[in-house]
Amino acid sequence: MQLAHLNWRQAQEKLADPNTVVVIPVGSTEQHGPIGPLGTDWLIPQWITAEMEKRTDILVTPVIPFGVATHHTSFAGTIDMGLETMIDIMRGVFQNLAKHGARRFIVVNGHGGNDPAIEKAGLELARETGALITLLDWWGIAPELNKIWTTGHGDAQEVSAIMHIKPELIDIASCPETTVNDLSDKLHFTHLSSVKFGDAHIKLVRDIKKGIPMGGFGGIDSQKANAEWGKDMMQAVVDYFVAFTEEFRRLPLDK
Ligand SMILES: [Zn+2]
Structure with missing residues (x-):
């Protein structure tokens, strides 16, 4: 279920149920190496949460397409919110939904620079309301599911994911050497x-x-990305996130 598709009366009913699991996709608009699209970090969480929604009962918020990208602003197209603004954005999303009853939040995150902001705003909410908040950093979980899905930034892991979910955005033949x-x-x-x-x-x-x-570095070079890697990895991530959501739904609230 997409929050954006509900009217406020439907949202009121859904949020008042303490078992409703709210899922927040969040990312960044920033350079992703020589061939990765600027939207990599939010396109992937948006896709993951859409797939989760097909398989389990969740309330998905609109994707947050901006994040903390201070390190990347020398590259054209990067849009950095800065840490303080990102804390305010996360606080606003958490607090406004919690005001109407939401107490279970899963953040599906595509960008490591957002972690401190999500953790700060989430901890505030947890202390104020007893809400349960969890942060799923997909790129870090993927190599734990299969160690060959190694991670970096704007590297073969992320490019492979995009080759699966939006293949028209990647021209692998044009990829220069790192x-x-x-x-x-x-x-x-x-x-x-x-x-x-x-x-x-x-x-x-x-x-x-x-x-x-070139901006992309840390894992395997983008040139080695392939759609099959992306397909297997994204499917495994969605399977894992759906299974986790079912467990998370049953946890007792903190108060
Ligand atoms: Zn990324």
Whole structure:
């Protein structure tokens, strides 16, 4: 069930039921490497939640297409809300739905930069109302379901997902090589904002475009993306999220 398709009287009835599971898809509009679309982080949660809705009784809010993308603003098309604004956005969504009774929230998130904002606004709500809030970061869960679905940013994992859900957006033949400007002979990038020095990783606070000029990095190169990977991975993620939703629906509320 889509919140956007209900009238307010229908929404009032649905939200007043403490067993209603509200699902919030959230992402970001930001660079996703040389061939990944800017909407990758919200297109995927929107697709996942639409598939969940076919298989289990949930109330899905409109997708939140913007997030915390401060590291990516040197790349054209990125729209960054900043951390404080994103906390306000999440707080607004949680609080306005909870005001009418909602107490079970699943956030299906496509972007790691949003985690602190979702956790802060969610913890406030949990303390005020006893609501249960959970955060499903699909890209991090996928490699736990199958370790070959390794994760990075704007890399083969995300591009493969888009090749399955919106194949017309990917032209794999046009994908250039990833280039990396390592800091030195001893400091090699292992993720957008981290380098390896000896046996350990160091976090780097700097514009990522200087180190990773194409933007996509961290997992397997985008050139190796394929639709079959995307299909298998997205199906497994949806199966897992649906099973989790059934368990989540039965949990006792905190008060
Ligand atoms: Zn992403």
